[in-house]
Structure formats: C-alpha cells, structure tokens
Amino acid sequence: MSETAAVRETWIKVGELAGIPRLGARVVCTLFGNIAVFRTADDQVFALADRCPHKGGPLSQGMVFGTRVACPLHDWVVELKNGRAVAPDVGCTPSFPVRVEAGVVWLKLALEPNVAAAAVGV
C-alpha cells in the first residue's frame, strides 16, 4: 500500500516591492517554470505563470495596464487576478497567491515535501 504525501504550501521571498518596476514584472525561476510577478501602477501585485495561454509568449515582457497584461507576441490580454484571457480570446494561465509585507513580496507555491526546499532558485 502506498501513501500519498501531503502537498506543502511554501511562501517564497521574491524580494523588495521597489525592485519590481511599476507596470512591469520580475521573473522567478522555479522547478515548475518561470513565474512572472507583476506590479501595477497602484502597487497591486499579482503572479502568473510566465506563459501566455495562446502560444506561450512571455507575459513578463508584456505591457501592464490596470490589472491586465497584453502579451508581447500577439497582443492577447490576460487578467492578472486569475490568468484568464479577456474575451473574445479563451484560455487561462496558472495564477499564484502573492502578498506584500513590510515592502517585501512573497509568493506562495504548493510543493511536494521532498522538493520544497530545492524548488526555487530566486
């Protein structure tokens, strides 16, 4: 009989909020691929897989406006809150919880216990 290991949720320190340009993004490299951490004009922070739901373009290099980002490849617009493409386009990229505490940005990942410690190369 095998046991199923519980998934461990881990908060990863991304860095200072000031280190992310307003209307820009910083990329965090993980075992699960690159995650783009976006900062809006009013300092809201969101995290999405750095992979457009259309053909995988790097959303981190797109133009942020409001709480959306326009993909640099074919201009699809993606909601930063949930990774969903804005109609008429259809698709979704994974989103991740983030929080800001005392000017520091934290990113939450759900990891298998054996890889939790080695998962992030920030």
Ligand code: FES
């Ligand atoms: S890859 Fe993003 S719009 Fe085509």
